[in-house]
Amino acid sequence: MANIRENKRDGKLISYRFTVCLGRDANNRQIRRYTTWDIPEGLTPAKARKAAERAADTWERETREEYQKEKELGQAYTLPPEKRRDSFTTFVNDVWFPLQICNGNDKQTTVTFYKNMKKLIVEYFDGKVLQEISPLHIQKFLAYLSREYKTRQGKALSPKTIRHYYNVLGLIFAYAEKQGVIAANPMQKVDAPKKDKKPVDALTPEQAKQFFSLLLDSPLDFRCMLQLLVTSGIRRGECIGLKWKDIDERAGTITIERSVVYTPESGIIISTPKTADSIRTIPIMQSTLKLLQQLKQQTQAKYPDTILKEVFVFHGEKDLFLPRDPNSVTCKVKRFMRRNGLPDLSPHDLRHSCATLLLSQGADIKSVQEILGHADASTTLNFYVKADLRQMQAATEKYAAAFNL
Template sequence: MASIMPKYNKEGSVIAYRFRVCLGRETSGKQKTVSKTVPVPEGLSPKKAEREMQRQADDWEKNLGAGFTPTKKTGYRAFVDDVWFPVHVRNGEHKPSTIDYYQRMSKRLVEHFGQQDINSIKALDIQRFINQLRTNEKQRGNQPLSDTTVKHYINLLRIQFGFAEKHDLVERNPMRKIDAPKRVHKPVDFLTQEQAKVFLKALDTEPLRWRCMMTLLMSCGLRRGEAVALQWRDISFKDATLSVERAVTYTKEAGITIGKPKSVNSVRVLPLTAGMLALLRQWQIAQRRECLQVSLLPRAFVFGLEVDPYSTMFPTTPTRWMSNFIKRHSLPDVSPHDLRHTCGTLLLMSGATIKDTQDFLGHEDAKTTLAFYAASSPESLRKAAEGLSGMLCGTI
């Protein structure tokens, strides 16, 4: 058990506590210990502060014992595999898709830093690695890594070394000397108003299942995983609304999982137009016939499997279907997520406010809506110029 020793100032008041843990003995017989000093929390009585310190000491000792013993030299690979993943990533708070993302990104970092002692990794070493990513690394199609991908590597290193610093596994955090990358906003792909009309018209000759899903993606701005996770209990024909409460994801490790949407704001209730309601009702009747069901329970998935409506389709299936659909009709090369972009862009062009569009799409921050969806178009610029001319009585 960790020992806790108070540290006093000149006035005799406790200003901090020192935690100390014995990790066994070296071959010479000398004790192996590690210590940590923590300031007293503000606003707590002496007894409550002591209990809080005991809790923090227990948590710290538990983290140290999670399959890892600090030594003077700890390789980066050992830190990632034996400490960071067991304690920080697999703590029950991360979604399977997030864990999968950390695994894929960490693989490249481990390849580069390998057995290098985490305390010997300097800011200059990390900056050289970042420069290498920007100049030498290639992705699919032999294209250089995007600025966004490079930023993801930097952010992951920031998270890892921040964790190591918090738990006194490094003497200093080299990421504090690495400047945050500039945020680059590239225009999103979306269909113009005329292209959207052509897209929807082309759906008329397609199976009702896909006609309904693609129309829903464009009219409600749903993410692909949100649409796949929809159940009939989420559709209110009485109130003409659709509730987004879950999303489907897939990883190699966890398979298909149904969990919460991307963020807190992603849980939302959206209005449905009369046309969309009629299409959903038409599909509901067709789905019952398709799976030979007299009726469907509320928990049946709107776009469930043909043979089993109570099981979700694979989350990438809409992407594959849409790719073939686009080729058949010679349409612009867009993805299901680009239909979400189309929804947001056309909402703003129709006069919706930034706040309305943010809530409609379920963005956590209005900055995302402004950065990616509030871009001007030639049509909107001309309309703005004509409006200005009208205000000036047509003198310009």
Template sequence: MANIQERRDKSGKLISYSIRVHRGRGMDGKQLKPWTATFEVSPTWTEKSARKKAEAFAATFEKECREGVTTDSRQKFQAYCDYVIGLKEQRGVKHSTIVRYKELTGRIYPQIGHIKLKELRADHLNDLYTLLGQDGQSKRGGKLSAKTILEHHRLISTVLEQATKEGLVPFNVASRATLPKVERKEVNYFQPEQVAAIREALEQEPMKWKTLVHLLLITGARRGEVLGLKWDKVDFEGNRIYICNSVLYSPDVGIYESTPKTERSRRYVTLPPETMQLLRRYRAWQAEERLRLGEYYQNQGFVFSQDNGNPMHPDSVTDWLKKFSKRHDLPHINPHAFRHTMASMLYFHGVDSVSISKRLGHAQVSTTANIYAHVMEEADQRNADILSEVFLKKA
């Protein structure tokens, strides 16, 4: 049975428990060094509650020691963070998320990676977040946005939450850190006359790009979702597509296929007849291209692909739109702006948040409402203007 000893400060206040698990004797008959751990006590706990929690921790610690799966609570944040990221990777967390975690650790480790888990304090995190908000932290040498700083915090909090579950720390100190305020950023969307100008310019562009950009606008899909679309997911009879695949890129594996962002991102999106007709014409054009290219073209079923049939790099869409906008003297265009434009136009025409959220593939309706809060306010003002025109205008 584990041995539990109290530790108190000079004033007599209970601060922690020392846990020792005896290992018996080795082959030479000598006493083996015991397994040890420290259980920190939260200042908010009563001594009775602290003792109960310490006993539960000691029982778990002893069991893990006997089974050979214990983790040293004295290890530093960097080692434990690597362990947690590895754990998530084993459990099937998306590769893009793991890559992002590792990017964030590049800024986290130099500041707190050397600190022991049990010694990490909220002020350490506050200093880190202050530093991240200064010049020289972004890839371009500027400051990190509050939203990006919050990403770092969430990773740290996730790691410490796992440490709490494993009994390595008594509570998650990240919950006591002071976070920068993330101001709501209004989404940028195109006005109807801008959409008309873009569509007119597209008539002068190659068939593939004309169709791809049209689909971005009408579906509101993410660029990776459009690039991941395959012909067997295009329902010409039902006038809809099924989004269940995405094309992504990471430096370590290159271009790869993955499932969509969330489970609700798997969705059917109904399309207008004009879009379906455009897809038919594009499919016929693509078939002719395949015949022309012969064996060079490796058909993988993608609606949009490189010249050889392989999936397209997601950034190729962004790069093409940048050149396209300059070529036609149009405002700066990025793929996500089409997503915002579609959602905004639906709000302005009275479509409810649930329907819009479903079309966008958001995990929760609240996500849609938060992103498009200012659009909803503008739409409501338009509604008020209509009511004024209908009911209050003098004859």
């Protein structure tokens, strides 16, 4: 007889999960089938239980017949999607995640991101049959994320994070459809959550002047790091990943070809930059280059017997040939900003500051795109191009002057 288990959410009975054991495979593991039976409206708990038992009997009989047919025909038999009853949890954990995410093609940070995202998805849809998840179920999940769910810190999810969950579900169901596991992709009937387009956090020109004046009193290595972030627009991990060989003093350029990230599972990882377009050679200001030359001389004086070529510019405390922890850099930057009465900006916000300050000084979009390592100019336009009142006034004055208006 099929096992019947109640599925509850917030103490309320919402459905029943049926499980049947059909035997054992060659490795002596149980062969199981699952399905979820939603309770019809208007039934009392007692009547719902009786109806569930009748439905479970019917489902078990049909499932055993299908399995017997599958055994008799062997590999020649393929269960059609409308007849399949795959556990959503099992499909995500044992099929989609290992085959599509942990396939060696993605960076560890990407794998960690999807691993964390799928936890909540699996938790919400646990007990559901993959083939029975409808667009309505997914819409309810997105509404739950938006209105009810809270993080461990008691905070609501941002629209951007909810959009990430939508995208991950899209990948899961697209893969299931491609493999013939489901007949139709329910995500095609679910609208994407709206993005919350927040203004970019960045230093204003006035704040930037204050920022640069405050750097004069900072330790040389920290001053170099902050000036690099805010004048070159490189990412935190790219900055920490710089080696002395990446700096061409004669040409006044730096080459970005590695990045440093941290994951709880693997610790500090040295890998390639975010995208192929992020591997780039960009100019640096003469003032920044002079600071780096001072830091190089200081490092060489401290370690006279070391050839600095393979040494990290911003090395760890105990090893010249290992980078420092990216998270410690963020903490240090944010402390500096708060201590000096500046906006509470992160290293990535200093990258934003570089872009907005370049554009405000008349830099063209293509140059800023190449400096930042964006794949296309639309990213630069969408994030950073925002005219202020002074720019709009200057534009109208130029228009008027051109036509003597």
